[in-house]
Amino acid sequence: MIDAARKARWIAQLKSAGIDEAALDLRHILLAAADDTAVDTMVTRRASREPLSHILGDKPFWTLDLKVTPDVLTPRADTETLVETCLKQISSRNAALRIADFGTGSGAILLALLSEWPNATGLGIDISESALAIAMENAVRNRLSDRADFQTGNWAEGISDNSLDLAVSNPPYIASAVLETLDPEVREYEPRIALDGGANGLDIYRILLPELFRVLKSGGRMAVEIGYDQAEAIMALAEKAGFAGIALARDLGGQPRVVSGLKP
Helix, strand or coil, X not given: CCCHHHHHXXXXXXXXXXXXXXXXXXXXXXXXXXXXXXXHHHHHHHHCCCCHHHHHCEEEECCEEEECCCCCCCCCHHHHHHHHHHHHHCCCCCCCCEEEEECCCCCHHHHHHHHHCCCCEEEEEECCHHHHHHHHHHHHHCCCXXXXXXXXXXXXXXXXXXXXXXXXXXXXXXXXXXXHHCCHHHHCCCCHHXXXXXCCCCHHHHHHHHHHHHHXXXXXXXXXXXXXXXXXXXXXXXXXXXXXXXXXXXXXCCCEEEEEEECC
């Protein structure tokens, strides 16, 4: 039994490092640690601003339990807005959909969608082989490996025209100059390639949206995560790419989070 004094000391250590949710983080650490020595080690790592997901090695997302390492972005609750958007727009749970997730990282989005659509199959594409190894492990962990394939690729290069029912992505969308202002957990520990969206954060969307239009079947849908201040620009890029029925979804905090559209 860990006494209150030690808990208070650990919480104070985390708070002094600038961690607002120190008590909550300690609770997660206590559940994972085998003994006081392990707690001390984990608290020291967290006080250095290493992400809790890296320390614990996993992160809940949607209804899944996902392995997380420094090779992938830590899945965030805001990204569940993308999953919700797709589920609302394609109401048939038994549809035999073909899905692709571009820049799949941990596989979070693709696997969440497959968990909801039992007859769907999916492809996760990422330029990072290390990230794909984590995504494949997550597919096995969540018993979805029979319907999920993963391959190395540069966005939609090599994907056949008119071959997908749904295309999704959480691409890099943070402006390069903003990266150095982010919290240490993101700036120092998460893969820069998954964050840096160029001068204004829109570089990848200019490439990706026309490609998503190309690979979707007629009547197919796309959904992409966006930054809070990018809705107008990305909706315009989606329209320029040929999409119709372009819509914006907001996350639980009320911020613009997902742009979606239909290939006529």
